Amino acid sequence: MSDPVLRLVNIKKRFGAHKVLRGIDFSIHEHEVVVMIGASGSGKSTLIRVIHLLERIDDGQIVLAGEDISDPRVNEDGARAKIGIVFQNFNLFPHKSVLENVSIANRIVHKLPKEEAERIGMELLTRIGIAEKANRYPDQLSGGQQQRVAIVRAIASNPQLLLLDEITSALDPQLVGEVLDLVQELKAAGSTILMATHEMDFARRVADRVVFLHEGRIAEEGPPERIFEDPRHPATKEFLSRLRIK
């Protein structure tokens, strides 16, 4: 098997006395979609932020395509540019048009000529069906459209890994579907994705592997059918049974 896109080795992170991550070991391979589940406060967002170097780890190693990006000598901006990330809140740039939003990283960070960056941007906007809104501003889009633009903005420069942190939790139920459809499309197109979500049905449909986070550790991982039908760790059992009752 080839090198994993991302390998986490014994990642530890604490906030003051609160140990949020207590040693995470984990790999994700090319074209793999891994869904991270776990109770609120179990550290899913923290792990995603840590991978994106938005938080500094206290111990361990983050290896992206063979390169240890937790090494302080590594150029953080360069490493970040290879990872796409989408947050719960869309974070589009309100003073830039939709097209500028999806082409700005390619132009500024990856130094593509304007025409090339905008061509790629238009292609992506066409794919998510809002090409005719390219010159609008983000506040003129619906929440679902904004989040889809945020996703294609993150993949516009072909990142090696896409991190998605509860990208649907700020959306109306009827908009969730269109965003999740886009994720499924990305999976079909071969993206490597690590996502945190509370949408269990979706996790089940799209995941190649499900990871259950509990008390700062990976309590259990495996294919979705196995995790959802036959959870083995007591914490997983409890988490899933509580969901069913609701």
Add this chain to the structure above:
Amino acid sequence: MNIRDFGGNGDDVSQIELKRRGFRRRQTGKSLLISCVSLLVFAAAIYVIFSHSEGWARVQAAYFSPERFVEAIPKVGKGLLLNIKILCVSVVCVGITATLLAVARTTRSAVLFPLRLLATVYTNVFRGIPMIICLYLVGFGIPALGIFGRIPAEVLGCVAVSLIYSAYVAEVIRAGIEAVHPSQRMAARALGFSHARTMRIIILPQAVRKIIPALMNDFVAMQKDVGLVSVLGGVDAVRSAQILNAVNFNYTPYVVAGVFFILMSFPFILLIDRYAKRLQNREQLQGAV
């Protein structure tokens, strides 16, 4: 009756909506009429009060003499050109210095502490000094050093105005920078933007938009403070008026200068108001996040 929607999309409009529109139109017409009438009444009242007061003739001769007014226009106008020149140069200097100061004050890294401290001290000192004192210090202090030879009054004026207003504007910009939601910084960093680029391309443009009304205020204040450079001896609008006043013992030239300063600020105020309104809704997105 078959009246079409104003929007032009061809929808028929109900009778109720038509009535509402008619009512609103009449309402607008009525209030327009009322405000015109009240304005006229008000103006007439002021005129009557002033023109019947005892000293009116004297005041009119000293401040509002038509001949002196016309006579002063070319000279004061020529002086105003100097004010405008100083203003233009100062605006550029202030824009650059204030932005650098504001950015310096919002840095977080420990290495840049001296820079931060320097910027903080600077803004606090120069916001505290009255303009006129700064003008005297710069205008007579710097030439006294004798390093630069003779320096024209307008250059010294630019320096003094820029020193003071950089401090004010830096604080306004800093407030704007801090008002941009932190998630914007994070989103830019997430795309691989460096600190400097995040600041320049994402944060500052949004910050400036938020503070346009405050900046405009500072700009208008600066327009009139530029008139103070007359104390350094540059022949600007105020100084020209002063000279004319010394010749004729008539104050009308000062009124002319005042009118010029007001006129100078007017188009700018209108322009900025329109601009701010147009961009405002773009920022509403922030509120939803």
